Amino acid sequence: MLKSNRRKFLASAFFLGIAGKIFGQDKQKPKADKTMIVHHVFFWLKNAGNEADRAKLLEGLRTLAAIKHVSKLQVGIPASTEKREVVDNSYDVSELMYFESLEAQAAYQKDPIHLKFVENYSHLWAKVVVYDMNVVS
Amino acid sequence: MLKSNRRKFLASAFFLGIAGKIFGQDKQKPKADKTMIVHHVFFWLKNAGNEADRAKLLEGLRTLAAIKHVSKLQVGIPASTEKREVVDNSYDVSELMYFESLEAQAAYQKDPIHLKFVENYSHLWAKVVVYDMNVVS
Numbered sequence: 112m113l114k115s116n117r118r119k120f121l122a123s124a125f126f127l128g129i130a131g132k133i134f135g136q137d138k139q140k141p142k143a144d145k146t147m148i149v150h151h152v153f154f155w156l157k158n159a160g161n162e163a164d165r166a167k168l169l170e171g172l173r174t175l176a177a178i179k180h181v182s183k184l185q186v187g188i189p190a191s192t193e194k195r196e197v198v199d200n201s202y203d204v205s206e207l208m209y210f211e212s213l214e215a216q217a218a219y220q221k222d223p224i225h226l227k228f229v230e231n232y233s234h235l236w237a238k239v240v241v242y243d244m245n246v247v248s
Numbered sequence: 249m250l251k252s253n254r255r256k257f258l259a260s261a262f263f264l265g266i267a268g269k270i271f272g273q274d275k276q277k278p279k280a281d282k283t284m285i286v287h288h289v290f291f292w293l294k295n296a297g298n299e300a301d302r303a304k305l306l307e308g309l310r311t312l313a314a315i316k317h318v319s320k321l322q323v324g325i326p327a328s329t330e331k332r333e334v335v336d337n338s339y340d341v342s343e344l345m346y347f348e349s350l351e352a353q354a355a356y357q358k359d360p361i362h363l364k365f366v367e368n369y370s371h372l373w374a375k376v377v378v379y380d381m382n383v384v385s
Binding site for chain 1: 284285286287288290306310321322323324325326327328329330332334335336337339342344350353354357376377378379380381382383384385
């Protein structure tokens with residue numbers, strides 16, 4: 112009975128997203144996987160490879176985590192995986208976001224924090240490529 | 249006391265990765281975020297937009313979840329987000345993987361299940377673009 116209660120509590124906590132809020136930056140709710148939108152953005156700096164500009168842009172991207180529509184945010188740089196013809200490691204900074212719906216993604220685009228980010232940091236980049244993926248598994 | 253035990257159980261389950269195994273396909277361990285490698289692959293089909301070929305490739309990609317080095321796998325298709333100049337929605341299928349280290353990613357490349365996937369499904373695609381991202385937040 113106790114075991115069953117624990118299981119129920121664990122299940123509830125997890126599905127209500129409490130687990131994600133307790134355990135750090137992972138705000139993703141696993142049950143939403145099937146309708147989830149992945150928004151993956153790649154930035155090429157005007158000063159390609161410039162460490163100070165890269166750090167500045169990463170700092171700016173981190174402010175986007177405060178936007179309520181963003182379920183999860185990860186920022187990164189090219190990984191040192193094997194150089195292969197198919198691998199594009201020419202970008203400087205990348206941002207990976209999860210949204211629970213198309214509506215949340217659309218609302219994010221117009222959120223004041225996002226607009227402020229574009230205003231304050233867009234002078235740093237020369238090129239942006241965005242991939243929006245609808246998770247089907 | 250009961251509440252405290254529940255919290256401890258929840259914490260243990262989460263950090264041991266049990267929660268991820270119980271609750272579906274999410275095998276990602278949140279505490280590994282800081283050293284995580286995101287491997288995002290975009291496929292353009294030879295028969296662009298062909299639904300049967302798309303379904304077949306998605307089916308093939310799902311077999312990759314069995315590879316032990318893969319912490320998390322999500323497969324998807326272009327989302328119906330707003331068409332903007334920076335958004336590339338020309339691909340047919342996408343695969344997003346998480347690895348806990350560069351070594352895990354390298355081992356994945358040589359895993360027999362991965363090689364079998366390439367053997368059985370590579371005739372479907374005309375172009376592949378890969379982005380490997382080292383998560384820094």
